[in-house]
Amino acid sequence: MKILAVESYGQNAELSLLEAPESFPGRGEVKIQVEAVGLNPVDAYILSGNYALRPELPFVPAFDGAGEIVECGAGVSEFEVGQKVFFLRQTPGAAASRVVLPVDSVALLPEGLSVEEGACLGIPYATAQVALKKVGSWQPTDSVFIHGATGAVGGAAIDWLEYWRDNKNDAHPPIIASAGSKQGLERLLRRPSVSIVDHRDPEHLQQAAQFGNGEGIDLIVEMNAHWYLGKLPGLLAKEGRVVVVGNQGNAVLNARDLMVRHGSICGVFLFMVGAAERKRILSKIASAPAGTWNPEVREAVPFAQAGKAFRGLAAGETHPKWILKP
Numbered sequence: 001m002k003i004l005a006v007e008s009y010g011q012n013a014e015l016s017l018l019e020a021p022e023s024f025p026g027r028g029e030v031k032i033q034v035e036a037v038g039l040n041p042v043d044a045y046i047l048s049g050n051y052a053l054r055p056e057l058p059f060v061p062a063f064d065g066a067g068e069i070v071e072c073g074a075g076v077s078e079f080e081v082g083q084k085v086f087f088l089r090q091t092p093g094a095a096a097s098r099v100v101l102p103v104d105s106v107a108l109l110p111e112g113l114s115v116e117e118g119a120c121l122g123i124p125y126a127t128a129q130v131a132l133k134k135v136g137s138w139q140p141t142d143s144v145f146i147h148g149a150t151g152a153v154g155g156a157a158i159d160w161l162e163y164w165r166d167n168k169n170d171a172h173p174p175i176i177a178s179a180g181s182k183q184g185l186e187r188l189l190r191r192p193s194v195s196i197v198d199h200r201d202p203e204h205l206q207q208a209a210q211f212g213n214g215e216g217i218d219l220i221v222e223m224n225a226h227w228y229l230g231k232l233p234g235l236l237a238k239e240g241r242v243v244v245v246g247n248q249g250n251a252v253l254n255a256r257d258l259m260v261r262h263g264s265i266c267g268v269f270l271f272m273v274g275a276a277e278r279k280r281i282l283s284k285i286a287s288a289p290a291g292t293w294n295p296e297v298r299e300a301v302p303f304a305q306a307g308k309a310f311r312g313l314a315a316g317e318t319h320p321k322w323i324l325k326p
């Protein structure tokens, strides 16, 4: 089988297309013919060599993908050969023509999505779910501010919130969403459920607060905590929560802003989620009705041109998503 191998770290990380021996599914595992691999910002961080996770070279990159089940190991009853699936690996290794994975990391491709779209689901949709529900303790009455809503995790968070909304209740609490890029703003304008602020405007945090119900925001999902964390506690409602998803440096804050509200700041790290919970989240993604999820594909390139996709990713072309094709 074919694998894409990272042979060196750094700005000019070397990628090679290699032949590797076939592996076979053991008990509780399935073998997938990979048809699309989705890239996330973390794949560029790892390739840079400056990230906490630094696999031994050479290694196969990427976590997210989609394809078709070609073999089921002993004890697998929930999948059949021929089914289309998407997957979220716990460790890098998605960029191969075939992968063998435990069933906890695999779920049926949601109705109405292509394999390319399915390959965009894993990290962003699982992270958004964990940020909102498990860590953020989201309640239907909560106002939510997604600070950095035009990227993959932000878009996934909007999809989850719209999915969870009680359709019988018209008086929904606000979903406040921030955009900066022109393309991102265009994406948010297609979302009638959200109130938009422009994060290039220095006043945008105050504007976001005004969209709340006048008593502060219940839940803030933050993609760039290094820039904003110190300012967010002051926007919170009583017992409000800031959930940090993205962070690339230090922040200074006055804890009094938290104390006077019984507010809290929590962090999310998707790879802290155990196998059973990952399975449960992937199954929820799989079983949602057609039209629930809106992943976006930038361009699909063959493994042989993966360098183009990784260079784009490192240069900030993170969303819509680069897809690699075996």
Ligand SMILES: NC(=O)c1ccc[n+]([C@@H]2O[C@H](COP(=O)([O-])OP(=O)(O)OC[C@H]3O[C@@H](n4cnc5c(N)ncnc54)[C@H](OP(=O)(O)O)[C@@H]3O)[C@@H](O)[C@H]2O)c1
Pocket (backbone or CB within 6 Å): 040, 041, 042, 123, 124, 127, 147, 148, 149, 150, 151, 152, 153, 154, 178, 179, 180, 181, 182, 184, 185, 199, 200, 223, 224, 227, 244, 245, 246, 247, 268, 269, 270, 271, 318, 319
């Ligand atoms: N903790 C975890 O387990 C976990 C999991 C997945 C991702 N992450 C991290 O979470 C972050 C988001 O991931 P992603 O895949 O959604 O990335 P992405 O697709 O690149 O999205 C980045 C978001 O940040 C926004 N942004 C850029 N500059 C901003 C500014 N000055 N102020 C406010 N927002 C700004 C972008 O908006 P515009 O482009 O419109 O300006 C966009 O909405 C990344 O740092 C990623 O590494 C963490």
